[in-house]
Amino acid sequence: MEKMKFFKPTTEFKEMILLQEIENNHTITQKQLAEAIGAAPSMVNVYISELEEKNYLNREYISSKIVNYKITPQGLKRKNYLLICYMRELLALYKLAKSNVEKFLQSIENKGYKNILLYGAGEVAETIIGVIRDREIYSLNVLAIIDDDLQKQGTEILGYRIIDRSEIEKYNPDAVVITSYTFEEDIMEKLNEVGYEIGKVVRFFGK
Structure with a gap:
């Protein structure tokens, strides 16, 4: 409690x-x-x-x-x-929350993105993966999850490998979805540092 x-x-x-x-x-x-x-x-x-x-x-x-x-x-x-x-x-509360996540996923699909990386190996990433798996058809494909925590890197969440941001290019994602609330701006800077196209970054919490 x-x-x-x-x-x-x-x-x-x-x-x-x-x-x-x-x-x-x-x-x-x-x-x-x-x-x-x-x-x-x-x-x-x-x-x-x-x-x-x-x-x-x-x-x-x-x-x-x-x-x-x-x-x-x-x-x-x-x-x-x-x-x-x-x-x-x-x-009832779950259905409400799920509908909001579903709208977010649809906004990603509307941009033509299919293969994505999630940035932030936490509760939000787990929730998004759960909603994707609940769909009858997997129209979005999570390639892996990025996280800056060295202890998390190399492990998995729900079967998805957690990687370092230096590995982004290897996966060649259509977009990177930021799933961290606390470190959203820091992640934007780090993606810019590795030369990832900011126009292909999608924020779950921001614009």
Whole structure:
């Protein structure tokens, strides 16, 4: 949950996670549950009490300090319902994001480009490759991915080799697509340094 950038956990989300964690591990501690939902351990007991009142789980006191939890059939039903609702919302957001990436890919195709190199071996490159693979026909061909990180060079992302910018000429791409948000301007300068035609550079984030 700490890695989430755009979602503020709702009560329903925390309820879903608590039920999921308890189903997976009936000996889980309040501290572990607190970490799972990003809440203070003192608040977990409040959430647990509410779930118990709704008959979603039962507490088994092993000792004064040790408590086991057991999800009830009603709790399992509730958890599955919340998961379906959560998945439905995620799919709606995914479709929205995918449509925007698709428009970007179509703009590349409209320029007559087919064989491309991506510059920036990160989440954006992975997303673009994923959208291309979801298409029935691969009208765009990713040749490789450029990155200036020496530790990444020579490795792969989703089966695509990560190369140094000095290898661009060897691949003879129709265009280089910049997929880095933070280093976009730096990449433009580096492409200029190696003599790549700037008119064949496409920015995902810029113009």
